[in-house]
Amino acid sequence: MTEPTDTDTLPLHEDRLWRDGLWTARVIKNEEDDGWAVEMTRQGDPEPALVGPWTMGRDKKNPKPLDAAAFSTLVKTASEVIRRHEQQLHATLNKHVTVTxxxxxxxxxxxxxxxxxxxxxxxxxxxxxxxxxxxxxxxxxxxxxxxxxxxxxxxxxxxxxxx
Structure with missing residues (x-):
């Protein structure tokens, strides 16, 4: 994990970059098509926990701006992805059977x-x-x-x- 700097922990609310608390949402160009994607990264993690498609704006060229409601939904989804990954890892590393x-x-x-x-x-x-x-x-x-x-x-x- 990389150590966060003071500026990494300050809230930031921009059209394509939204940081609040432990999470950062970044709208990026989708490499696979002409659209946009959003990546959610937890503070200190080297890679995004979630990358998914992002909605086009009204001009059909630029992405829709991030807002509080979208950020909240993205945080919940990314947190669930991490929780499921941790559960899967725990199940892989800890096995139990009961025998007579x-x-x-x-x-x-x-x-x-x-x-x-x-x-x-x-x-x-x-x-x-x-x-x-x-x-x-x-x-x-x-x-x-x-x-x-x-x-x-x-x-x-x-x-x-x-x-």
């Missing part, structure tokens, strides 16, 4: 991956589904595939570290 062990106890097995360009890691853990007591925790490869079968095999091995 030999003793008919329900065990919730979780895989938590910590992405890191230099040293990614992962942890496999088991919890009693009834009272949430931790039964085991071991480091595993971030490439470990958590399935009901791999969870059951881990439990059957008395929680020996999977290879």
């Amino acid at each position: 062990a030999r003793d008919d106890r329900r065990v919730r097995v979780s895989l938590a991956i910590v992405p890191d360009e230099d040293n990614p890691s992962a942890t496999l853990s088991a919890h009693d589904d009834a009272d949430d007591t931790e039964l085991a925790r071991v480091p595993v490869s971030p490439a470990f595939r958590l399935t009901a079968a791999s969870a059951a095999a881990w439990i059957e091995s008395d929680y020996a570290r999977p290879r």
